[in-house]
Amino acid sequence: MPLTDTAIRQVKATDKPSKLPDGKGLYLLLTVSGGKLWRYDYRFADKRKTLALGAYPDVSLADARKRHAAAREMLAADPPIDPAEVKQADKLRRRQLSADTFEAIAAEWKDKMLTARAEVHRVKVWQRLVNDVFPQIGKRPIAEITAPEVRAVLDKILARGVNETAHKARINMGQVFRYAIATGKTATDPTAALRGMVPTLKAKKMAAPTDDPAKVGEILRMFDALEGMPQVAAAVRLAPLLAVRPGELRTMRWEDVDLDAAEWRYHVPKTKIDHVVPLARQAVAILRDLEPLTGHLPGGWVFIGGRTPMQPLSNMAVNAAMRRLGIDTRTELTGHGWRAVLRTQGHERLGFDPLVIETQIAHKTPDSSGLGNAYARTKFLPERKAMMQKWADYLDKLKAGADVIPLRGAAAA
Numbered sequence: 001m002p003l004t005d006t007a008i009r010q011v012k013a014t015d016k017p018s019k020l021p022d023g024k025g026l027y028l029l030l031t032v033s034g035g036k037l038w039r040y041d042y043r044f045a046d047k048r049k050t051l052a053l054g055a056y057p058d059v060s061l062a063d064a065r066k067r068h069a070a071a072r073e074m075l076a077a078d079p080p081i082d083p084a085e086v087k088q089a090d091k092l093r094r095r096q097l098s099a100d101t102f103e104a105i106a107a108e109w110k111d112k113m114l115t116a117r118a119e120v121h122r123v124k125v126w127q128r129l130v131n132d133v134f135p136q137i138g139k140r141p142i143a144e145i146t147a148p149e150v151r152a153v154l155d156k157i158l159a160r161g162v163n164e165t166a167h168k169a170r171i172n173m174g175q176v177f178r179y180a181i182a183t184g185k186t187a188t189d190p191t192a193a194l195r196g197m198v199p200t201l202k203a204k205k206m207a208a209p210t211d212d213p214a215k216v217g218e219i220l221r222m223f224d225a226l227e228g229m230p231q232v233a234a235a236v237r238l239a240p241l242l243a244v245r246p247g248e249l250r251t252m253r254w255e256d257v258d259l260d261a262a263e264w265r266y267h268v269p270k271t272k273i274d275h276v277v278p279l280a281r282q283a284v285a286i287l288r289d290l291e292p293l294t295g296h297l298p299g300g301w302v303f304i305g306g307r308t309p310m311q312p313l314s315n316m317a318v319n320a321a322m323r324r325l326g327i328d329t330r331t332e333l334t335g336h337g338w339r340a341v342l343r344t345q346g347h348e349r350l351g352f353d354p355l356v357i358e359t360q361i362a363h364k365t366p367d368s369s370g371l372g373n374a375y376a377r378t379k380f381l382p383e384r385k386a387m388m389q390k391w392a393d394y395l396d397k398l399k400a401g402a403d404v405i406p407l408r409g410a411a412a413a
Helices: 005-010 061-076 083-099 102-113 119-137 147-158 163-182 190-194 213-224 230-242 246-250 281-294 317-324 337-348 354-360 381-400
Strands: 018-023 026-030 036-044 047-055 263-268 273-278
Touching: 018 061, 026 061, 036 061, 036 083, 047 061, 047 083, 061 083, 102 119, 102 163, 119 147, 119 163, 119 246, 147 163, 147 190, 163 190, 213 230, 213 337, 213 381, 230 246, 230 281, 230 317, 230 337, 230 381, 246 317, 273 381, 281 381, 337 354, 337 381, 354 381
Parallel strands: none
Antiparallel strands: 018 026, 026 036, 036 047, 263 273
């Protein structure tokens, strides 16, 4: 006789396990402790097997019958399917899904795909994911995340009015999803459906007084008044003389610097080229003053961190020092801005060849030599040595308040 909900609710446990049959192998197992468990006895490949279908009342009588019917359909298939094996496979799949969360896959992607990128880039990407993405979808199985869920992440960022962060977050999420596709953890990239949702960003120029030599001189005089940690002051004063990326400057190592040859040789992570930076006399003098303070330390960094000599200077140290001087790093100058100053004033006021300037600031330039990276490190090196000394002398004149060098005829036109 089939079971009823009333009969199930009223039945009491006994001193021995007992079964209440519902028909066709489905029954309710009553345990001595009072548990009520749904079970289905069946035969597969000439073996007697039992399938657990859940516990009452979490699984109601109606739900138990649905699960029982589904199991019977598997057994009736051609060829027959063992419902217990299907259940075990699903259990393993759910366990794998719970392990392959977006956050877990993102961490794997970071370790494997971002190792060649500059540290400052890796930190920014990871902080963006930690702050804006993980709180919403970090614990979700990556294979189950949908486009609406990703859109909710972006909507929350856009609500703060930071379109650039939303734009970059969509790019980073897409990179994680595509890595998951490549490693077999998911089949789709839901960010692909959201292209165009975030307004296209206009390239943001780094703040710099590119067309104001007098302002450059004023800032350089302020730099000479900077007090505090000597390595920070040295980094700030070297920035205009070298015009390298801030991340490259702060991670300068003594082993890469040859003060006698007046050269700094290192690998540029952003463009993946080996590079030589000629050091003007003024730059060498700053480094010689700093060498007794940091040159003997075990970390090897030219500009040591404020907390430990085993770490380089913080990526915010140069801009923070400029702000202490009263320089607005949003509208007046950033540590990165000296590159634009050299590119603009070096060409327009001193007549430097733009190709030589681009080579000096470690941008990739056309290479007709066929020698590739081996040639790139010394490309235009004599011209660049002369250029950087002339540039340093020009900065000294601006700092001293000398007359500004007029625009050259062709460049000024």
